[in-house]
Amino acid sequence: MSQKRIDLISGAIGSLMLMVFIIGLAESISSGAAGFWGGLPFWVIVIFSLGMVWYDFWDSCVRQK
Numbered sequence: 001m002s003q004k005r006i007d008l009i010s011g012a013i014g015s016l017m018l019m020v021f022i023i024g025l026a027e028s029i030s031s032g033a034a035g036f037w038g039g040l041p042f043w044v045i046v047i048f049s050l051g052m053v054w055y056d057f058w059d060s061c062v063r064q065k
Contacts, residue, residue, distance in 0.1 A: 011061040
């Protein structure tokens with residue numbers, strides 16, 4: 001297997017695992033004692049952070065340089 005394919009697979013798996021963890025954390029905060037409005041600032045941070053993760057994955061693994 002080529003290095004590009006290995007980077008693509010490992011980057012996708014790592015990004016998906018991070019996404020599942022962070023979304024699960026945000027969901028548990030919002031459904032717990034904080035409630036929706038208490039967890040809303042955390043959701044904003046989560047969405048912004050996941051956007052940065054996926055942009056970095058695209059920039060380093062998918063985009064042709």
